[in-house]
Amino acid sequence: MPVTLNAEQKMISLMAKDFARKELEPNAAAWEKNQTFPIDAVRKMGGLGLLGMMVPTEYGGSGAGAVSYCLALQEIAYACASTAVTMSVANLSTEPLLKFGSEAQKEKYLSRLASGELLGCFALTEPSAGSDPGSLQLRAEDRGSHYLVNGTKIFITHGGYADVVNLIARTGQDKGNKDLSAFIVEKGFPGFSVGAKEDKMGLRASNTVELIFEDCKIPRENLLGKLGQGFKIAMTALDSGRIGIASQALGIARACMDEAVGYARERRQFGKAISSFQAIQWMIADMATGIEAARLLTLSAARKKDQGVPFTREASMAKLFSSETANRVAYQALQIHGGYGYTKEFKIERLARDARATTIYEGTSEVQRIVIAREVLKV
Numbered sequence: 001m002p003v004t005l006n007a008e009q010k011m012i013s014l015m016a017k018d019f020a021r022k023e024l025e026p027n028a029a030a031w032e033k034n035q036t037f038p039i040d041a042v043r044k045m046g047g048l049g050l051l052g053m054m055v056p057t058e059y060g061g062s063g064a065g066a067v068s069y070c071l072a073l074q075e076i077a078y079a080c081a082s083t084a085v086t087m088s089v090a091n092l093s094t095e096p097l098l099k100f101g102s103e104a105q106k107e108k109y110l111s112r113l114a115s116g117e118l119l120g121c122f123a124l125t126e127p128s129a130g131s132d133p134g135s136l137q138l139r140a141e142d143r144g145s146h147y148l149v150n151g152t153k154i155f156i157t158h159g160g161y162a163d164v165v166n167l168i169a170r171t172g173q174d175k176g177n178k179d180l181s182a183f184i185v186e187k188g189f190p191g192f193s194v195g196a197k198e199d200k201m202g203l204r205a206s207n208t209v210e211l212i213f214e215d216c217k218i219p220r221e222n223l224l225g226k227l228g229q230g231f232k233i234a235m236t237a238l239d240s241g242r243i244g245i246a247s248q249a250l251g252i253a254r255a256c257m258d259e260a261v262g263y264a265r266e267r268r269q270f271g272k273a274i275s276s277f278q279a280i281q282w283m284i285a286d287m288a289t290g291i292e293a294a295r296l297l298t299l300s301a302a303r304k305k306d307q308g309v310p311f312t313r314e315a316s317m318a319k320l321f322s323s324e325t326a327n328r329v330a331y332q333a334l335q336i337h338g339g340y341g342y343t344k345e346f347k348i349e350r351l352a353r354d355a356r357a358t359t360i361y362e363g364t365s366e367v368q369r370i371v372i373a374r375e376v377l378k379v
C-alpha cells in the first residue's frame with residue numbers, strides 16, 4: 001500500500017534537506033578526507049530535533065515518528081553518509097531507554113540525548129562476537145551496589161565522542177543469548193576508556209572505535225530493563241536501527257544516481273552525450289527502479305513501526321534491499337563515470353566506499369536473510 005506523507009512529514013523532510021545541503025554537503029568531502037568527526041553539526045542536528053525523533057515530546061524528543069525519521073535520514077545521508085550513520089545510531093540509542101528504561105532513567109537521559117546535549121552509542125560487537133551475540137564475552141559481575149565490568153567492544157560508531165553507551169554484557173554463567181543484560185554507561189565511569197580508532201575504507205568522518213572496560217564500575221541503578229533481557233533489548237533496538245540504515249543506504253543511492261545522471265548528460269563520446277546510449281540508459285533505469293522499490297519497502301517498515309504493529313520482518317527486508325541496492329547503484333554509477341569514477345576527483349568514488357558498509361553493519365545481508373526466513377517460516 002502506498003505511504004501518503006502528511007504535511008508534518010513533508011515539512012521535516014524539507015527541513016532536513018535544507019540543513020543537509022547547507023551545513024553538511026559543502027564539508028562532507030573534506031571531513032571524509034581528514035577523518036574529521038563533525039561534532040558541531042551533530043549538536044546542531046540535536047537542536048533541530050533530528051537525534052530524538054522517536055522520543056515523545058514529554059521526554060524532550062520531537063516525537064516525529066519513524067516515517068519522518070526515515071525521510072530526514074535519507075536527506076542527511078544524501079549529503080554526508082558519515083553524519084547519517086551517527087544520526088541513525090543516536091536515534092537507536094534512545095530506543096532501549098524508551099522501551100525498557102525505568103522512569104528515573106528516562107528522566108535522567110532521554111531529553112538530553114534527544115537535544116544532542118548528550119550523544120548516545122550502542123555497543124554490542126566484540127572481537128569474537130559479530131553476527132552471533134551469543135558469543136559475547138564482556139562480563140558484568142554483580143558486586144552489590146554496582147556491577148564490575150571487564151572486556152572490550154569493537155567497531156563502535158562515534159564511541160570516542162559518546163557521552164552515554166548502551167552496553168550489552170554477559171551477566172551469568174550460561175553461554176548463548178540467555179545470560180545477557182543491558183546497561184547504561186556514562187563516559188566518566190571509572191575503568192571505562194576509548195581504545196583504537198578504525199582506519200576504514202569509507203565513512204571516514206564517522207568515528208569507529210574500540211571501547212575498553214577494565215574493572216569498570218556501573219551503578220546498580222544503571223541496569224537497563226531486567227537482568228537477562230539484554231538480547232531482547234539489543235534485538236529491539238536493531239529492528240528500529242535497520243530502518244535507519246535502510247534510509248541511509250537510500251540517501252546514498254539517490255546521491256549516486258544523481259551523480260551518474262549529471263555525468264552521463266555532460267560526457268560526450270562518439271560525438272554524443274553518453275546518456276544517449278542504451279547501455280547507459282538501462283543502467284539508469286535499473287537504478288531508478290531499485291531506488292523506488294527500496295523507498296517503498298523502507299517507508300512501509302517505518303509506517304508499521306509508527307502504527308505500533310510488529311515490523312521485524314519489514315525492517316530486515318528494507319535493510320537488506322536498500323543496502324544491496326545502494327551497492328549496486330554505486331557501482332553502476334561509478335561505471336558510468338568510466339576512469340574518472342575511479343579517481344578522487346569525482347564524488348562517486350567516496351559514495352561507493354560509503355555504500356559498502358551498509359550491507360555489513362546492524363546485521364549483514366546474510367543475517368537479514370536469516371531474520372526474514374525465520375519470520376516467514378515461523379521457525
Ligand SMILES: Cc1cc2nc3c(=O)[nH]c(=O)nc-3n(C[C@H](O)[C@H](O)[C@H](O)COP(=O)(O)OP(=O)(O)OC[C@H]3O[C@@H](n4cnc5c(N)ncnc54)[C@H](O)[C@@H]3O)c2cc1C
Nearest residue numbers: 122123124125130131155156157357360361362363364366
Ligand atoms: C563502520 C562500522 C560501524 C559499526 N558500528 C557498530 C556499532 O555502533 N555498534 C556495534 O555493536 N557494532 C558496530 N559494527 C559492527 C557490525 O555490526 C559487525 O561488523 C557486523 O554485525 C558483522 O559482524 P563481524 O564483522 O564480526 O562479521 P562476522 O559475524 O564474523 O561475519 C563474517 C561473514 O560471515 C557471515 N556469517 C556470519 N554468520 C553467518 C550465518 N549464520 N549464516 C551465514 N553467514 C554468516 C557474515 O554475513 C559475513 O559475511 C560496525 C561495523 C562497521 C564496519
